[in-house]
Amino acid sequence: MNKRKLKEKLAYLFLELMVLIILFSIGLMFYFIISRGIRIINWEFLTQMPRKAMTAGGIFPAILGTFYLTISTICFALPLGISAAIYLTEYATQNRLIRIVRVSINNLAGVPSVVFGLFGLAIFVKFLHFGVSILSGSLTLGVLILPIIIQTSEEALSAVPKSFREASLALGATKWQTIQKIVLPNSFSGILTGSIISIGRATGETAPILFTAVTFYTMRLPNSIFSEVMALPYHIYALMTEGTHPESQVPIAYGTALVLVFLVLGLNLIAIIWRNRFRRSKKW
Amino acid sequence: MKCKQHLTEKIIKNIFFLSSLTSIFFLLGISFILFKEGLPLFREIDLKSFLWGKSWYPTYNPPEFGLLPLILGTLWVTLGALIIAVPLGVSAAIYISELATPKIKDYLKLAIEMLTSIPSVIYGFLGIVVLGPWLQNLLNLSIGLCSLTASLLLALMAIPTIASISEEALFSVPKDYKEASYALGATKWETIAQVTVPAAFSGISTAVLLGMGRVIGETMTVLMVAGGAAIIPHSFLQPVRTITATIALEMGETVVGSNHYYALFAIACVLFIISLTLNLSADYFLNKFRRISR
Numbered sequence: 001m002n003k004r005k006l007k008e009k010l011a012y013l014f015l016e017l018m019v020l021i022i023l024f025s026i027g028l029m030f031y032f033i034i035s036r037g038i039r040i041i042n043w044e045f046l047t048q049m050p051r052k053a054m055t056a057g058g059i060f061p062a063i064l065g066t067f068y069l070t071i072s073t074i075c076f077a078l079p080l081g082i083s084a085a086i087y088l089t090e091y092a093t094q095n096r097l098i099r100i101v102r103v104s105i106n107n108l109a110g111v112p113s114v115v116f117g118l119f120g121l122a123i124f125v126k127f128l129h130f131g132v133s134i135l136s137g138s139l140t141l142g143v144l145i146l147p148i149i150i151q152t153s154e155e156a157l158s159a160v161p162k163s164f165r166e167a168s169l170a171l172g173a174t175k176w177q178t179i180q181k182i183v184l185p186n187s188f189s190g191i192l193t194g195s196i197i198s199i200g201r202a203t204g205e206t207a208p209i210l211f212t213a214v215t216f217y218t219m220r221l222p223n224s225i226f227s228e229v230m231a232l233p234y235h236i237y238a239l240m241t242e243g244t245h246p247e248s249q250v251p252i253a254y255g256t257a258l259v260l261v262f263l264v265l266g267l268n269l270i271a272i273i274w275r276n277r278f279r280r281s282k283k284w
Numbered sequence: 285m286k287c288k289q290h291l292t293e294k295i296i297k298n299i300f301f302l303s304s305l306t307s308i309f310f311l312l313g314i315s316f317i318l319f320k321e322g323l324p325l326f327r328e329i330d331l332k333s334f335l336w337g338k339s340w341y342p343t344y345n346p347p348e349f350g351l352l353p354l355i356l357g358t359l360w361v362t363l364g365a366l367i368i369a370v371p372l373g374v375s376a377a378i379y380i381s382e383l384a385t386p387k388i389k390d391y392l393k394l395a396i397e398m399l400t401s402i403p404s405v406i407y408g409f410l411g412i413v414v415l416g417p418w419l420q421n422l423l424n425l426s427i428g429l430c431s432l433t434a435s436l437l438l439a440l441m442a443i444p445t446i447a448s449i450s451e452e453a454l455f456s457v458p459k460d461y462k463e464a465s466y467a468l469g470a471t472k473w474e475t476i477a478q479v480t481v482p483a484a485f486s487g488i489s490t491a492v493l494l495g496m497g498r499v500i501g502e503t504m505t506v507l508m509v510a511g512g513a514a515i516i517p518h519s520f521l522q523p524v525r526t527i528t529a530t531i532a533l534e535m536g537e538t539v540v541g542s543n544h545y546y547a548l549f550a551i552a553c554v555l556f557i558i559s560l561t562l563n564l565s566a567d568y569f570l571n572k573f574r575r576i577s578r
Binding site: 008011012014016032033080088101103106108111114117121126147174176197200205207254257260 | 293296299304318371414556
């Protein structure tokens with residue numbers, strides 16, 4: 001009997017150790033990014049152009065570029081993703097076509113991000129002649145986050161109880177009226193949470209925009225959706241792999257990393273807090 | 285009036301229907317583009333020397349496009365990452381679903397969720413400035429950026445996928461199973477090890493396959509920390525080059541329509557097929573698990 005208890009204790013100890021290793025790694029990552037990044041961040045760093053071939057100055061164009069890319073990605077992917085989710089939860093019946101749609105969504109979510117980059121390069125940059133631009137990059141990112149938006153929106157829509165819909169239909173409302181007045185308002189928080197999470201994903205991706213949107217260094221700020229841009233994630237990569245002054249580039253990269261992590265985690269935290277509040281206040 | 289309303293309803297339904305078809309369209313579009321731009325390579329290079337070629341020297345004269353070092357590099361880094369991530373991820377899942385109190389459970393899930401949201405370029409960056417130099421000192425290596433460094437970071441990225449899906453699988457094991465085991469006098473640990481985990485096995489397999497998919501497709505981290513040498517790997521302390529890193533590194537320098545350009549799309553086809561296979565098998569295991577747990 002004692003031996004069995006001992007075995008149990010050892011097993012629990014092992015599990016706890018594994019969890020601690022994970023937590024320790026997470027802590028270490030944040031420690032390095034925050035403690036090193038905070039030293040360089042000030043108002044000038046956030047609002048000025050880079051100077052002296054990226055060895056001094058700020059990262060303003062990269063922040064602006066990431067902002068533009070993210071906004072245009074949302075404009076493209078959000079309406080498309082939410083409409084698709086509405087069809088799948090509200091209209092679709094179980095048939096072969098719908099099964100194929102679902103399999104496609106799952107598989108699209110698993111396609112490596114660099115493959116999206118190649119797709120964007122061949123279709124948007126070359127075939128449609130959008131060039132290396134905000135437009136090409138955000139369309140590519142849009143295709144990448146589409147499955148995430150569909151999956152999370154679908155979850156939110158199907159969480160609305162069936163009786164709500166039935167009550168509306170019984171009052172003589174049409175299907176679209178029911179969706180518009182009953183289903184969407186009641187699933188709004190869930191859809192918003194999913195959208196924010198997918199926006200965070202789009203903000204941090206590098207590989208898809210590598211050949212479709214970004215440039216290491218440009219003196220001009222983007223003036224249309226056909227401009228190429230600097231972007232935060234690519235800026236970190238470029239600072240670490242190009243240029244000849246690592247001693248002054250690494251601190252800038254730390255600062256950029258902190259800004260990027262702050263943005264992405266901030267978005268995710270907002271989404272998570274929103275989700276928890278929504279779950280608590282749910283009336284059904 | 286009624287007729288007009290009916291028409292609006294119909295139009296709206298069709299708009300939604302078309303939006304739902306875009307995923308099929310994009311997936312087919314991606315496969316079409318990859319094959320269309322990849323297949324012209326085989327006009328000049330035969331399939332066998334591509335698949336079994338032992339060297340990747342795209343800019344030599346004559347160039348060599350051998351897949352073997354790249355695919356072995358990819359599998360090598362993935363293997364390393366899974367060796368680290370599977371025990372950590374599955375243990376975390378067991379701890380969260382079976383042992384943790386509800387409050388600790390929430391915090392742990394939140395912490396692990398944070399790992400997913402960190403962009404991959406940040407992992408790569410920390411690999412270059414922190415982990416690489418540290419490993420170099422610790423193990424007395426000539427270079428800190430090698431396949432071990434990449435595997436360690438990729439493991440961290442795979443842990444959230446493995447942990448969350450395994451946790452779901454463990455959670456959905458019916459309570460009766462555990463109660464039956466307790467009734468037979470088994471301890472809590474004996475129940476976990478001999479009843480709960482085996483019952484959730486298909487679900488855990490799904491988790492591992494999806495984690496593997498995440499690692500194989502990862503680009504920026506391996507591009508930055510794996511060392512970049514396109515050689516057939518023999519040890520975890522050697523630099524390696526993966527398929528994803530090769531595409532990201534070389535696509536910017538190729539001329540559209542050159543053999544090198546076609547070759548990069550051809551290796552992307554291979555990558556695409558691998559990740560499609562992983563996803564479909566994960567799907568298969570998941571359905572099997574659902575059928576059993578019902």
